[in-house]
Amino acid sequence: MPVSEVPRLLKRAELYVRQTKYREALVLYDEAIRLEPKNADGWCHRAAAKIEMERYADAVADCDHAILLNQNYADAWSKKGLALYQLGQYVQALAAATRAVALNANDATAWYVKGICLEETGKSEEAEIAYAKSLELEILLDIKDEKNRVRK
Amino acid sequence: MKTNMPLTKPIRKVISDTERLLDTELTLLRKPDAAPGGTLIDVYTYNIDKNIIIFPANYIGLLKDFVIAKQCTHLLVKGAAAKKSGYRVLSYNENSVSTGLRQIYLDALKDEAKKEKKLPVKKLIEMLFILFRQFHEDINELPWNPIVNARIYTRMEQLRKTQLYILLKDGKQDMDEMMDMMDIVPRRYFVLDKSMFYARDLYLAKTLPSDKLMPVINIPQMKKFDHLEVKEMLTTRWTQTAWYQSKVFGDAMLTIMEKHLNVDWGADISLDYYASLYDVGVNLTNALLSYMTMKDWFIWEKPQHLLAAEQQAAVYEKAALKRIFGDLIEDSLV
Numbered sequence: 425m426p427v428s429e430v431p432r433l434l435k436r437a438e439l440y441v442r443q444t445k446y447r448e449a450l451v452l453y454d455e456a457i458r459l460e461p462k463n464a465d466g467w468c469h470r471a472a473a474k475i476e477m478e479r480y481a482d483a484v485a486d487c488d489h490a491i492l493l494n495q496n497y498a499d500a501w502s503k504k505g506l507a508l509y510q511l512g513q514y515v516q517a518l519a520a521a522t523r524a525v526a527l528n529a530n531d532a533t534a535w536y537v538k539g540i541c542l543e544e545t546g547k548s549e550e551a552e553i554a555y556a557k558s559l560e561l562e563i564l565l566d567i568k569d570e571k572n573r574v575r576k
Numbered sequence: 577m578k579t580n581m582p583l584t585k586p587i588r589k590v591i592s593d594t595e596r597l598l599d600t601e602l603t604l605l606r607k608p609d610a611a612p613g614g615t616l617i618d619v620y621t622y623n624i625d626k627n628i629i630i631f632p633a634n635y636i637g638l639l640k641d642f643v644i645a646k647q648c649t650h651l652l653v654k655g656a657a658a659k660k661s662g663y664r665v666l667s668y669n670e671n672s673v674s675t676g677l678r679q680i681y682l683d684a685l686k687d688e689a690k691k692e693k694k695l696p697v698k699k700l701i702e703m704l705f706i707l708f709r710q711f712h713e714d715i716n717e718l719p720w721n722p723i724v725n726a727r728i729y730t731r732m733e734q735l736r737k738t739q740l741y742i743l744l745k746d747g748k749q750d751m752d753e754m755m756d757m758m759d760i761v762p763r764r765y766f767v768l769d770k771s772m773f774y775a776r777d778l779y780l781a782k783t784l785p786s787d788k789l790m791p792v793i794n795i796p797q798m799k800k801f802d803h804l805e806v807k808e809m810l811t812t813r814w815t816q817t818a819w820y821q822s823k824v825f826g827d828a829m830l831t832i833m834e835k836h837l838n839v840d841w842g843a844d845i846s847l848d849y850y851a852s853l854y855d856v857g858v859n860l861t862n863a864l865l866s867y868m869t870m871k872d873w874f875i876w877e878k879p880q881h882l883l884a885a886e887q888q889a890a891v892y893e894k895a896a897l898k899r900i901f902g903d904l905i906e907d908s909l910v
Contacts, residue, residue: 442608478580509582536637540582555584556737558637563741566612569634570745 430460434469441473449473464493468500475507483507487520498527502534509537514544525557532561579604586734587641593845594648598655601626604644606633613746614643618651620658621665621879627651638738645732649724653857656850663854666716666861667877667885668708674896676711676873677704680765681900687762695760701905705893707765710754712874718772719860721746722779722837723853729784730841740786747777747789758818767821768868774826779833791826832867836860 433456440449453470460466471486487504490497505521508514518541524534539554577591581604591602600619607630614631617624629651631643657663668676681704688694695703725743728735750773758766774791781789836859843849858876865871885892897905 476580506582510580533636537582539637540584543585552734555638555734559639559738559741562635562637562639565634566639566745 425455425459427460430456430463430466433459434465437469437473441469441476444476446473446477450477462493464490464497464500467493468497468503471500471503471507475503475510478510480507480510484511496527498524498531498534501527502531502537505534505537505541509541514541517541518545529557530561532558532565535561577602577604581606581640583644584638584641584734586732587644590645590648590732594652594655597652597845597847597850598659600655602648602651603628605630606635607631608633613742614647616647616650618654620651620654620663622883623880638735639742642728642735642738642742645728645735646724649727650720652845652850653720653723653854656847657854659847660851661855663879664858664876665879665882666712666874667882668712668874668892669885670892670895672873672875673705673708673892674899676708676870677893677896678900679869679873680704680707680762683762683764687764699760701897701901703760704897705889707761708873709889710769711765711868711870714769714772715861715865715870715874718776719857719864722776722783722833723839723857723860725780726783726837726839726841727853736784740784740788743777743780743784743789747773747791750777751791763818763821766818767825770818770822771825771829772864774822775829775833778826778830779837783837829864829867832863833860836863 433452437449437452437456440446440452450470450473453466453473456463456466457470467486467490471483471490474480474483474486484504484507487500487507490500491504494500501520501524505517505519505524508517508520511517518538521534521538521541524531525538528534535554535558539551539558542548542551542554577588577595583591594600595602603626605628610630610632612632614629617628617630619625619627629644629647631640635643654663681700684695684700684703688700725739728739751770753773754761754766754769777789777791781787781791836856839853839856862871865874
């Protein structure tokens with residue numbers, strides 16, 4: 425299969441993820457990464473699928489690969505934060521989530537994970553600020569979804 | 577608890593308290609097409625062996641937490657009732673459906689007599705059971721809403737902003753309900769439906785407290801009267817509108833709610849406490865039904881009775897229409 429097939433493989437894998445068919449998605453991500461190991465998206469999306477499959481340590485490794493290829497890959501930092509949180513590594517998760525929101529201040533999940541990690545590390549006041557930011561973004565998304573639903 | 581999603585400390589505590597008190601296990605599920613308020617599939621209502629809370633996949637942070645808190649509180653009320661005195665829901669049978677449909681029909685006739693453009697008979701007959709079910713659904717849910725929300729507001733400070741957003745959204749949605757049927761539905765039922773939500777929102781606006789929850793915000797016709805004097809409002813025949821009547825009936829329902837919801841919302845968690853909340857909900861439901869003269873429309877029964885009734889709904893409707901109209905009704909109409 426040629427490298428030019430990678431975007432199509434990633435799209436198909438994403439469809440599987442939406443259907444919660446993570447195993448099937450993983451097969452396609454593996455293939456995409458084999459064909460184009462320097463494509464950061466492949467690593468990051470595979471990490472997301474692995475998080476859903478509760479393979480958190482593997483997900484961290486995939487995020488690290490993506491970050492190695494692109495230091496400013498906000499989504500990879502966000503996924504890394506989430507996976508580290510699930511592993512109970514709150515300090516490292518907090519650092520990753522902080523980097524994620526610095527790169528993309530509109531990532532509601534990263535703000536939420538940052539809030540939880542701050543709470544876990546005893547910084548309740550800072551956690552409140554992160555939660556507030558996360559909620560603000562979630563509400564904006566919800567309003568947008570609602571409008572789309574009405575249009576349909 | 578079965579979940580792989582991040583949760584705040586207070587929510588994890590709510591879940592573990594729920595599981596401990598009810599000696600049960602909770603599963604959290606994300607679904608893209610889930611109802612915005614989430615869905616609770618519980619062992620007390622359905623013939624299943626575990627409790628499941630489903631919420632929209634795009635709720636990732638505090639919105640998700642609020643849905644979980646709300647459904648856990650409701651589950652505790654149901655579970656405590658089941659363990660203490662027995663959990664019952666409002667159900668219906670052939671007789672009660674017949675009573676309800678007859679009353680709606682008589683009220684519809686009164687309304688139709690005043691209308692220039694009459695509703696076709698077939699439509700009118702179809703409307704009877706639709707309205708009956710609408711009230712059944714609303715009265716089975718509405719009284720529990722202020723109970724659950726007042727409890728969450730008092731016990732979970734962290735969720736207050738989220739709660740306010742969700743309640744604003746719910747309030748608007750409930751006020752918009754039935755709007756497309758406003759000219760078809762008999763005035764009495766439109767007013768009673770709106771009054772229930774008006775009273776609920778007014779109660780929440782006072783209890784939470786937040787001016788943003790005042791129900792008049794969601795009444796479109798009120799906007800016309802912005803910056804007007806009361807005298808001017810009266811000269812525009814405002815008092816004869818369904819919205820004015822909803823406000824008057826809603827104020828009366830608020831008095832009923834306040835009388836029954838005289839509860840210590842901050843009490844420590846225990847089965848006895850949640851069982852007492854269930855009793856409060858049942859008494860409030862009965863009081864609202866009495867006020868709306870709908871007491872004979874519904875019966876308190878086990879959830880299984882309601883599930884069976886839902887299966888028999890079409891049969892009950894047909895039998896009720898036969899009872900009301902006798903041979904006058906053609907088979908094609910029923």
